[in-house]
Amino acid sequence: MKYVKEYRDPDKVQGVLQAIKRLGKILIIKKDRPIKLMEVCGGHTHAIFKYGLEELLPPTIEMIHGPGCPVCIMPKGRLDDAIAIAEHPAVIFTTFGDAMRVPGSQFSLLQAKAKGADIRMVYSPLDALEIAKVNPDRQVVFFAIGFETTAPSTALTVLQAESAGIENFSLFCNHVLVVPALEALLSNPDLQLDGFVGPGHVSMVIGTAPYQVIAQKYHKPLVVSGFEPLDLLQAIWMVLQQLADGRCEIENQYTRFVQATGNAVALEAMQRVFQVRDHFEWRGLGDIPHSGLKMRPEYAQFDAEAKFILPHRQVADHKACACGEILKGLKKPWECKVFGTACTPEHPIGACMVSSEGACAAYYKYGRLSLETKAKPTPVATSFVGIRS
Known part of the structure; x- marks a missing residue:
């Protein structure tokens, strides 16, 4: 198999791990504590655990999991707004499957569906547009969530709806931006971070240039990474090498897909359809200025927030939930x-x-928790056969 197993080669993994361990020993002497690196993307978090990478890393390196899951950062109030739209009798509400079971203040979209709301899972906004075409007597709303990764496909769907003259399609727009979230994290004095493993999919769209503020203003290195084991380990090594050299730069490990300037077509579509909100609430992070997208006024006909009366409530998380x-x-x-x-x-x-x-x-x-020891969880499943620790 070309270009998959090459990124999972056990011997190469061991070589990179040894280099990481050497740098970790040097850096822990300087810092007198473990080096804390945040992988921003939720896809990276799952890859790290799927392949058992956290167990392979030396104790001198601690991976911190960031807010790169678009479903996870959705506050309960916005979910309540989505449910309010979905419960409208004239609406077919469409959403990605991940959002179906996320609890709102009272219940989830899945539970709203069980109560009779017409809520349908789709794989892309184009699926929602097709539903609108075959149901001209119903309002079809797409629950638009995600970072810059998914925003272009949503924008292109709106442009297609405009071109086709489809008037019963709209978005409940909850797209968010990654760099303002990183700035919010770096402004938190309680969080000590030494560097970032940057998101791969987002960077395919926006490129690497927007991250320069992280290096220039906050003096933290960031390396954009792919999703295979060797991608992630190499990106971690690159961040550590910057720290050892006293450098603070934005680097790109994922060169086979990510370019400095990003994807011009995707960025143009986003710019045409969306504009930046003054404020947007994130679960756990609170209100972050200029961190969300909304529809431009000229596309108000496709804006569900303009079509429906919404509760717009701020709802606190469950007290037991962290x-x-x-x-x-x-x-x-x-x-x-x-x-x-x-x-x-x-x-x-x-x-x-x-x-x-x-x-x-x-x-x-x-990586299920050992309740007896309260220690770092040990992976109980992995598909990465052949790695030697």
Whole structure:
């Protein structure tokens, strides 16, 4: 197999691990504590646990899980708004599957569906547009969530709806931006971070240039990474090498897909359809200025927030749920007192346990907590056969 097994080669993994261990020993003497690196993307968190990478890294390196799961950062108030739209009798509400079971203040979209709301799971906004075409007497609303990764496909769908003259299609727009979230994290004095493993999919769209503020203003290195084991380990090594050299730069490990200037077509579509919100609420992170997208006035006909009256309430998270602290990197999932007991993927209390990119879901699936020792979870499943620790 070309270009997959090459990124999972056990001998190459061992070579990179030895280089990481050497740098870790040097850096821990300088820092007098473990080096803390945040992987921003939820896909990276799952890859780290799927392939057992956290167990292979030396104790001098600590990986912190960031707010890169678009479902997890959705506050309960926005979910309540989505449910209010979905419960309208004239509406067919469409959504990605990850969002179906995320609890709102009273119930989830899946429970709203069970109560009679016409809620349908789709794989892309184009699926929602097709539903609108065959149901001209119904309003079809797409629950638009995600970072810059998914925003272009949503924007292109709106442009297609405009071109085709489809008037019964609209978005409930909850797209968010990654760099303002990183700035919010770096402004938190309680969070000590030494560097970032940057998101691969987002960077395919926006490129590497927007991250320059992280190096120039906050003096933290960031390396954009792919999703295979060697991608992640090489990116970690590159961040550590910067720290050892006293450098602070934005580097790109994922060169086979990511360019400095990003994807011009995708960026143009986003710019045409969306504009930046003054404020947007994130679960756990609170209100972050200029961190979300909304429809431009000229596309108000496709804006569900303009078509429907919404509650627009701010709702606090469950008191027992540590999703907010986990998304901020202040806690690990196994430090939440309901993790794996009252909160499971089948019966989630918090969003981090629901999404396929959520940190709690990754810990639950690949690294269950040892309740007896309260130690770092040991992976119980891995598809990365052949790595020697």
